Amino acid sequence: GQQVMQIPQYQHVQEGEDFTTYCNSSTTLSNIQWYKQRPGGHPVFLIQLVKSGEVKKQKRLTFQFGEAKKNSSLHITATQTTDVGTYFCAGPTSGTYKYIFGTGTRLKVLA
């Protein structure tokens, strides 16, 4: 079946350092979504990318969708302690209602 892998699984950074997580799907995604889950919380939607090669920014966060619509990345510039959490990518397999989530990247920011 379809798999969505994220790397790295864990990342510890010093506050102020940059952070990137990569998402790779075994099949084409009609769109890619990113979610953040704070410790003890539930996933919360951050952004959706639909077009091949699309790049979107939210303040210090930059999201990219690959040309083949099979990979994506999230880059955080100058991390802050509020960025702590697990970041998931997700998307419905083309032509289906199935939302498949990535394995997640857990970010810890050291003050």
Added chain:
Amino acid sequence: DVKVTQSSRYLVKRTGEKVFLECVQDMDHENMFWYRQDPGLGLRLIYFSYDVKMKEKGDIPEGYSVSREKKERFSLILESASTNQTSMYLCASSLSGFEAVGTEAFFGQGTRLTVV
């Protein structure tokens, strides 16, 4: 704001018990999902439903069943709970449509189920 409510935050059940996890959403969403979350494995899709009485298996449906008799309610049933079903269970809902903006998933607060 969309609200997705799960019936219990924490649940402890015995092996062999039949367990019901309930989820209600208040935004008239067509799609509803059940995931389980385990460390290092991300969120794995158990079942989803795209309409009342409609359901489809996700990636790990074994040992589970679901019921969607009303649009706002999606129930996950563990027919005979086992210790390997100890996990965090997350319900989500979304609008229909594959590529339309605004089809993101909204999650409930999760139910941490322990089977002893």
